[in-house]
Amino acid sequence: MRLDAAFFHERGVKYLQRHDFERALKAFRKTVEYEPDNPVHHCNLAGVLAEMGDFAASNEVLLRVLEEIAPDMAEVQFYLANNYANMGEYEIAEEYVLRYLDARPDGEYAEDAREMLSILMDEFGGGKALARWQDRWREQEREAAKRDGRHLLEEGQFEAAVEWLEQVVRREPDNLAARNNLSLAYYYTGQYEEAVRGAEGVLAEQPHNLHALCNLALFSAHVGPKARLEACVQKLAKVFPLHYDLALKVGTTLGLVGQHQAAFSVFERLARIAAEPDPALYHCAAAAAANAGRFAAARRYWRLLARFAETEDLANYYLKQLDAAAAAGRRSLRVSYQYDLPLHEQFTEMKRRLQAGDLTAWRRDPLLRASLYWGLRHGDDETRRVVLRTLAWLADADAERAIRLFLKRPQVPPALQAAALFALQRCGARGRIDVWVDGEIAPVRMSALPKDLVLGIEPVWQEVWRLAEDWFKAHRKRQHLGRAKRLWVAFAEHAFLHGRVRVTRPPVWAAALVYVVMKRFDAGVRRKDVAADFAVAVPAVSRAAGRLQGFADGCAEDG
Structure with missing residues (x-):
């Protein structure tokens, strides 16, 4: 008869x-004596001690496994x-179940661990360990955000x-967080093939x-x-x-791809x-419920919000929208998971802020930025x-980068190139700009750009000035050319930035300017x-002159 660890293991079972x-x-003590470095034997011994009610002794064995024999054996935490x-000791139990789930979110005991966590919180008033754990994780996330460009x-x-993340990934190819963020950045800037390749590479x-x-x-x-979407959804749903934050991202992703019940x-x-659920979670839950046709649940979460x-x-x-949908007998209410008002409401508010000069509140809206960059590319x-025009209003460093990249693109019409260069002037850009000209990239210095660059945005603006300039020269009034040019350039800038003035008949506006x-x-x-002199009707000149005079008076009042 061969006496070894396997023999005593069979007897123990x-x-x-x-x-x-x-x-x-x-029997299990014997297995430990024969193979003291085998963590499975120690766990079996701990399991018997637990069955006998000696939990303290069982813990001593398990802690020794973690500290000395197999620190990576996550099931010991469970x-x-x-x-x-x-x-x-419910709070300590909560701490260990969290450690297990953190290490093995899809492990053998993951479902049992989640059920235990729910019981500890629902039945025994837990949650303190989870709150501490989430605080630690958020702090780590904040630090990581600075390193991997997520901020x-x-x-x-x-x-x-x-620009930043491409440098990070070249320097640290094993930085998966940076690579994930780079794929997102590609997506938000409309570079879809690069985005997909980045995600698939990670x-x-x-896996x-x-x-x-x-x-x-x-x-x-x-x-x-x-097919690729369906494969992703199957994995996320499990x-x-x-x-x-990661759970919020999983839920939001499922919602964004149409899996509202999941x-x-x-x-x-x-x-x-x-x-402490935050408002964003309540809105996401309500949005998912409304999209899935569960109006009662949606109403409950929006009332919490x-x-x-x-x-x-x-x-x-949203509660009013929900009531209207229910009254109309609709089966569901389409709601964005974005924690904000719908886009048409946002644009109404954006116009109001533009008029009021209040850009701060929406300048850093990621969804707005994404839509702007998508529009610039596609x-x-x-x-x-x-x-x-919007980027010219934003006039920050990221707007400047986006415009510089746009100017490198081939087949951009001259009018749009002029608009982009004017927007760069508004951003306070300096130094060299690379512009696609005649089939190649040509360097241009900001200081060399003409002051009347804005006139190139609209051919009609250029034509108005040509007609007016010809009149001043023909009537020997050259001394007024500088004043007229400054007024017309300023008016054109105003027209571009606000988009509310249409110049359709150059002779009328040239006459009004004169x-x-x-x-x-x-x-x-x-x-x-x-x-x-310009062969146009007097009333038409009066209307255009009134617009110009009102603008000139406003500029004089402003200083």
Whole structure:
């Protein structure tokens, strides 16, 4: 008969099946004596001690495994959680179950661990360890955000993020967080193929990387194929991360790709275990419920959201939308998971802020930034013109980077190039700019750009000045050319930035410009004479002159 660890292990298992714990204990002690470095034997011994109610002795064995024999054996954390729960040490049990789930979110005991966590919180008033754990994780995340460029994404500086993260990834190719963020930055700037390659590259090295999986799901929902999207959704629907922000991302991703019921399950579970759910979670849960047709649940979460002073208006807006949908007999209400008002409401508010000069509140909105950069890359000429106007208003470092990249693109019409260069002037850009000219990149210095650059944005603006300039020269009034040019350039800048003035008939506006300037410096000028010189109707000149005079007076009042 061969007496070794395997022999005593078999005997121990037989005694356990007969509930003969004393003999099982002796057998497993022998396995430890024969193979003291085998962590499985120690765990079996600890299991028998726990069955006998000696949880303290069981813990001593398990802690020795973690400290001396197999520090990476995550299931030992779960065994310790069970022991401490049986000892009534619920907060310690919570700490160990969190450690296990943190190490093995998809492990053998993951479902049991999540159930234990729910019981500890629901039945025994737990949550303190989870709150501490989440605080530690958030602090680590904040530090990591600075290292891997995530703070640039959160601030909506996507072009800056691409530039920064490409350097980080070249320097640290194993930095998966930076690579995930780079793929997102590519996506937000419209570089979809690069975005997909980035996410797939991370998953090739780490198949269970949830950030990459979420990213790839979003990319696939936008650019396909459907099979890849379905594969991502199947994997995401099976996981529930304990990291609050990561769980929120998984739920939001499922919602954004149309899996609203799955998203609601994630949000509802997260709301149940979170120590202090934030307003964004309540809105996401309500949005998922509304999209899935669960109006009662949606109403419950939006009412919770209405308790926060800063989100009361938002919640009431959606509650009214929900009531209207229910009254109309609709089965669902389409709601964005973005924690904000719908886009048409946002644009109304954006116009108001533009008029009031209050850009701070939405300058760093990541979704707005993403839509701007997408429009600059993929929109038609009119869309790109509007985007350039908005970037000229933003006039920050990331806007400048986006415009510089735009100017390097081939086949940009001259009018849009002029708009981009003018926007760079507004941003206070200095030094060299690379511009695509005649099939190649040509360097241009900002200091060399003409002061009347804005006139190149609209051919009609250029034509107005040509006609006016010809009149001043023909009538020997060259001394007024400088004043007229400054007024017309300033008016054109105003027209571009505000987009509310349409100049459609160059002779009418040229006559108006001549009349406004000459009236100020030559009292003898008559409107009908100027109109006759340009062969246009006097009322039309009067209307255009009124706009110009009002603008000039406003500029004078401003200083």
